[in-house]
Amino acid sequence: MSPAALTAIRLILQRDLRVAFRRPGQLLQPLVFFIMVTLLFPLGVSPELSRLREIAAGVLWAAALLASLLALEFLFREDAHDGTLEQQVLSGQSLTAAIFAKTLAHWLLTGLPLALVTPLAAASLGAPSASWAGIVVAVLLGTAALSLIGSIGAALTLGVRRGSLLLPLLVLPLSLPVLIFGARATQLAIAGAPYLAPLQLLAALAVLGVTLAPLAAAAAVRVSLE
Amino acid sequence: MTDPALEVHDLHLWRGEHHLLRGIGFSLASGQFLRLSGANGAGKTSLLRTLCGLIWPEQGTVRWRGADVHSDLRAFHAEMVYLGHEPPLKADLTARENLRYWVGLRRAVTCAELDRALTHMGVMECGDRPVRQLSAGQRRRIALAGLSLLPVALWLLDEPTTNLDAQGEELVAQLIAGQLARGAVVVAALHRDLPQTPMQAVRLELAA
Numbered sequence: 001m002s003p004a005a006l007t008a009i010r011l012i013l014q015r016d017l018r019v020a021f022r023r024p025g026q027l028l029q030p031l032v033f034f035i036m037v038t039l040l041f042p043l044g045v046s047p048e049l050s051r052l053r054e055i056a057a058g059v060l061w062a063a064a065l066l067a068s069l070l071a072l073e074f075l076f077r078e079d080a081h082d083g084t085l086e087q088q089v090l091s092g093q094s095l096t097a098a099i100f101a102k103t104l105a106h107w108l109l110t111g112l113p114l115a116l117v118t119p120l121a122a123a124s125l126g127a128p129s130a131s132w133a134g135i136v137v138a139v140l141l142g143t144a145a146l147s148l149i150g151s152i153g154a155a156l157t158l159g160v161r162r163g164s165l166l167l168p169l170l171v172l173p174l175s176l177p178v179l180i181f182g183a184r185a186t187q188l189a190i191a192g193a194p195y196l197a198p199l200q201l202l203a204a205l206a207v208l209g210v211t212l213a214p215l216a217a218a219a220a221v222r223v224s225l226e
Numbered sequence: 227m228t229d230p231a232l233e234v235h236d237l238h239l240w241r242g243e244h245h246l247l248r249g250i251g252f253s254l255a256s257g258q259f260l261r262l263s264g265a266n267g268a269g270k271t272s273l274l275r276t277l278c279g280l281i282w283p284e285q286g287t288v289r290w291r292g293a294d295v296h297s298d299l300r301a302f303h304a305e306m307v308y309l310g311h312e313p314p315l316k317a318d319l320t321a322r323e324n325l326r327y328w329v330g331l332r333r334a335v336t337c338a339e340l341d342r343a344l345t346h347m348g349v350m351e352c353g354d355r356p357v358r359q360l361s362a363g364q365r366r367r368i369a370l371a372g373l374s375l376l377p378v379a380l381w382l383l384d385e386p387t388t389n390l391d392a393q394g395e396e397l398v399a400q401l402i403a404g405q406l407a408r409g410a411v412v413v414a415a416l417h418r419d420l421p422q423t424p425m426q427a428v429r430l431e432l433a434a
Binding site for chain 2: 007008011014015018019022023082083084086087088089090091092093094225226
């Protein structure tokens with residue numbers, strides 16, 4: 001990657017993080033949603049640990065997926081609205097690198113905080129403390145893959161009226177492998193069984209996403225801006 | 227006449243069922259200014275967006291220094307700036323933060339350069355205020371300050387005097403004159419003449 005592209009990535013990361021921290025409401029929305037769902041579920045189902053552990057993986061991953069989707073709508077839409085996305089396209093720098101930087105910022109603002117509060121969510125769902133490390137790694141990898149997959153959907157729906165309704169319909173089917181492998185890794189970690197295989201599959205999805213998603217999203221952004 | 231820098235040949239553009247641009251063609255040499263005019267909806271913005279490669283025309287070519295701009299869009303973009311209707315600024319960032327980002331995507335910019343540009347455009351006191359607190363005219367001036375920091379060979383400006391007072395319009399005219407003196411090409415959509423219309427001005431009236 002050229003030094004100019006690295007500079008562009010640094011500038012985009014700095015700018016997106018700065019903008020996000022000046023809007024704490026928007027920043028906290030996915031995190032609060034995730035915590036609320038995972039903390040309220042045990043109250044609504046049963047305080048019995050064995051029952052909670054059975055549903056923990058499903059609840060955790062459904063909440064993580066939906067929380068990640070909440071913030072996805074803002075990935076490109078505001079930049080497209082205020083004209084800064086157009087300037088990125090016209091800057092003469094790699095748009096793929098710019099999209100990667102924006103997706104990385106999105107993950108740092110949504111996926112990483114979700115992973116950091118995962119032990120709290122896991123504890124409320126009865127997961128033993130020995131399983132937390134495995135669950136956190138799974139959430140780190142899974143949310144990275146979700147952000148990357150989501151960036152394609154966010155770019156494709158950029159020029160579409162009511163794109164926010166279309167976005168989950170596009171992204172959810174593509175996110176199912178992440179949900180399946182993430183939930184499997186979490187189930188195995190809670191049961192004390194080896195969970196490396198589903199983690200490796202999650203890592204493979206994340207690597208595939210890093211390789212292909214910025215390219216696809218960049219092409220979609222170009223089409224959407226026309 | 228010297229070799230043309232920007233050449234447009236037989237450009238046709240459709241927006242849905244509407245045949246918006248019908249065989250537009252012109253060529254501009256270094257140091258020339260093209261003023262686009264026409265009624266609302268005549269296609270000025272679409273023409274500018276086609277020139278900068280954001281829109282692909284159905285027919286015709288746009289050539290920069292002899293090469294089709296679509297053959298290497300990134301190289302072409304590195305040589306041009308397009309300033310649209312709205313100043314490309316983030317409302318939550320300060321003017322200075324916005325310019326550091328926008329100009330920084332193309333070249334390193336120092337605090338002194340930013341100060342000079344903001345002072346020249348008369349918005350130095352707005353430098354550390356969030357853009358959301360500024361008036362439309364002040365935002366436009368900040369965008370123009372950014373434009374003045376980008377040393378490129380082609381400016382494509384869509385109504386650059388929108389929301390500006392008489393002094394602001396004079397500043398735009400000065401910026402364009404300075405850019406033309408450096409041998410750049412400027413294409414601007416304008417509803418009325420600038421206070422000092424450059425001598426090299428070519429006019430293109432688009433029919434609605």
